[in-house]
Amino acid sequence: MQTPAVATTLATLIRFAPVNHGGGRSDGERAIAEWIADQLRAAGWAPLLLHRAGGRDRLNVVLRVPGADRSLPGLLVHAHTDVVPVEPDQWTVPPFEGLVRAGYVYGRGAMDMLGTVAVLVETLVAWGRDGTRPRRDVLFCFVADEEDAGHWGAEWLVGEHPELFEGIEVAIGEEGGMGELMPHRDGSTRRVYTIQAGERGTQHIALTARGDSGHGSRPTGDDAITRLLHALVRISDHEWPLAVGDVVRGQYEGLAAALGFTVDITDEASMLALVDHLGPLAGPMRWTIRPSATPTVVQAGYKMNVVPGQASAQVDVRCPPGTVDLVDATLHELIGDGVEWHYLVNGAPLASPTSGPWWQAMCATIMAHDPAAVVVPGCMGGGTDAKAFATLGITTYGFTPAPPDASGRFAAGYHGSDERYPVASLVGAQTMMRHFLATV
Incomplete structure (x- = not known):
């Protein structure tokens, strides 16, 4: 069976091993950003590559896709390209091989959050090939340094290039909207999607x-x-x-x-x-x-x-x-x-509305692909780059939707060992994200 393109892209991204060691030390962030920019250029786009002074190896890729109706408020879609370090002796597979096996893509960053990067890259490649354009402006940011303090990524972009975000009303990023099978008290299960609103x-x-x-x-x-x-x-x-x-x-x-x-x-x-x-x-x-x-x-x-x-x-x-x-x-x-x-x-903590047109659009995307879904808001225990973008007055959500794997495979390994993304869920994630970006 042929490996879907989005899974191949994810495997490629994992092999860059873009590890953020903290304290300003990182590997692979420049190489992965240049590869992403190359894919976008080949699809006809003209992305910007930006970095903080003294940080040539901490590249950020930014691309604004004009919408059909530019009077509508814009949408920011952000994803980070760095990953946390690994303890190789705790893994049963090589953490940076990008192994596709048994219905999974294995590797550090598969879930956090190179899987979403792969979905967004494949979406932009398809848009470039097909001539698809969204209803409103969509600003894509592939940023460095989320796994530390954002000083070389989102925080720096917001502080030094606020003009990039002109007209942006709402941002979506990690992590929310991935379907999970949750147990009902009667022994049955429900498919629950949690959109991070705080x-x-x-x-x-x-x-x-x-x-x-x-x-x-x-x-x-x-x-x-x-x-x-x-x-x-x-x-x-x-x-x-x-x-x-x-x-x-x-x-x-x-x-x-x-x-x-x-x-x-x-x-x-x-x-x-x-x-x-x-x-x-x-x-x-x-x-x-x-x-x-x-x-x-x-x-x-x-x-x-x-x-x-x-x-x-x-x-x-x-x-x-x-x-x-x-x-x-x-x-x-x-x-x-x-x-x-x-x-x-x-x-500062964040709390975004759980009603209104943006919330309804996210719920509608999930329900269109999973009519039996239960959608609830969620609050992250930690933090993401959303905090940086919120300082510009942008409303933020964790929304990277994906369906559960019908065969029972499940995502695992966030910041731990044997991190993996089910291929079927990854393919579904691409379908759901394209639906959302095309209809919102």
């Missing part, structure tokens, strides 16, 4: 405690490490209150109705009963109902018998929509006066 805010903070250095045999109980540890314990032990906004409410209530549950969004036990029923299918639902703060990096000391004069840490803080002020005030209280701290990243 994201928790990303507030990464750095803490530094200072004190007198000294001999390890003469403890004072008020040294830098002790001060820092006390602050980290207060942060870790804090019980954050429930904070259920409209998007999360819609997700819980929509899933409960579809799966035979009754849920009370003021009662955590009621909500977690639904989460426990879903198991891994619940994704980040357990965490999107409140803020969180997780210490992730601690650094101190340089010799066993020396009390250091400084200790530092980093904490990954996430806040649902409507909780920014609460989270900031609580952090000040928990950390106290004995430890200095500041924001490394201070990305």
Whole structure:
């Protein structure tokens, strides 16, 4: 059986191994961007290749396709070309071989998010070949550096080239709209598509405690490490209150109705009963109902018998929509006066409408290809490039629709081992995306 073109394209993209190591270090982002631009040029397009000063290897590909009615507000479609590193010994297949086997495309980035890049490239190639044009302007952005801070990708584009986004009203990007088979309470299943209409805010903070250095045999109980540890314990032990906004409410209530549950969004036990029923299918639902703060990096000391004069840490803080002020005030209280701290990243949470013409168009695309679908809104536990584009006043959604594989294959391996995308779902994703872009 011949491999579909979109699967071949995905396999090719994986082989570039565009790994973002963080801290400004990356491999393969220039090569993958140049390849994408070459495909678009061969189809008759004239994409822009843009990079930040000093970042020639962190290329971004931008293409605006004029619509038939340029008075309509435009649409941004964004996808990132970088992937996270791998631990090869945890994989059963080579992570950058782009292996197509047993109905899957295997490889780092297959789901996050080179599969969508492949869908968009194939869509543009088909449009160039067929002369298809959308109703409205569609701006395609294939960006670098999403898997770190976006300083070389979306954040830089927004800051240095806001003119590119003139007239854009709505953006779609990762990750939402992929159909999943979810268990009903009666033992049957429902096909559920979650469109991401919200994201928790990303507030990464750095803490530094200072004190007198000294001999390890003469403890004072008020040294830098002790001060820092006390602050980290207060942060870790804090019980954050429930904070259920409209998007999360819609997700819980929509899933409960579809799966035979009754849920009370003021009662955590009621909500977690639904989460426990879903198991891994619940994704980040357990965490999107409140803020969180997780210490992730601690650094101190340089010799066993020396009390250091400084200790530092980093904490990954996430806040649902409507909780920014609460989270900031609580952090000040928990950390106290004995430890200095500041924001490394201070990305606001996002919440977009779950009604109106754009929402209806996304739902209509799903229903056109899967009339039995249940569509619910969702809130991401982490963050995406949507936060950068939202600073321009663009309404953002996670919408990269794809149907479930009819043979029961399922996507897996996000940031983990043996990442893979079912070929049948990938083909369906291309069909659904082309439908959406042609009709919205």
